[in-house]
Amino acid sequence: MANKWNWRRxxxxxxxxxxxxxxxxxxxxxxxxxxxxHYNIEGIPDRYAGKLQGILIFLVLLPALYLLLTFVPFVDPFKHRALRRYKVFLVIRDICLVFFFYIYVLILISAAAGRLHTTAIQVGIGLLFVLLGNYLPKLPR
Incomplete structure (x- = not known):
């Protein structure tokens, strides 16, 4: 079983x-x-960052998460089991990246507009749980 890198994926x-x-x-x-x-449960900001730092947090987080979730199955001690379900790992990676991108866009919009849409975050978290709940049982234990 060859798990070559597929750029289309x-x-x-x-x-x-x-x-x-x-x-x-x-x-x-x-x-x-x-x-x-960072926002509390009511949608009120409780942590601030400078403009550059606030933007760079996610610009570093997205590629780091991409690399980590792409290559972590290859350093697993039970690599042979993990690689059998590598496509599921990649789907979970994509779900996580889309979620963090979504949060990044919401933070940029809320910072520019001055208002956070908490409903949009709640919907995003709900979709994250539904999608992860669908794919996590397919991973090897």
Whole structure:
């Protein structure tokens, strides 16, 4: 069983990372000097970061998450079992990347507009749980 790298399988994650960089370039001049990066349960910001730091957090997180979730099955001590379900690992990777991209877009929009849409975050978290709940049982134990 050969698990060669298939560039077609990585189009979506790479596209998300490139779009995140383009969004950062587009929104950077429109953002205030400090942007909220963490919200409490009521949707009120309780942690702020500088404009550059707030943008770079996700621009570093997305590629790091992509690399980590792509290659972690290869360093697993039970690699032979993990590689049998490598496509499921990649689907979970894509779900996580789409979710973090979605949160990144919401944070950029809320920082530029000054208001967070908590319903959008709740819907995103609900979809994350539904999708992960569908694929996690397919992974080897």
């Amino acid at each position: 990585d189009i979506i994650p790479i596209w998300l990372i490139v779009v995140a960089i383009c969004l950062a370039i587009h929104y950077y001049p429109r953002l205030p000097a400090t942007i909220p990066i």
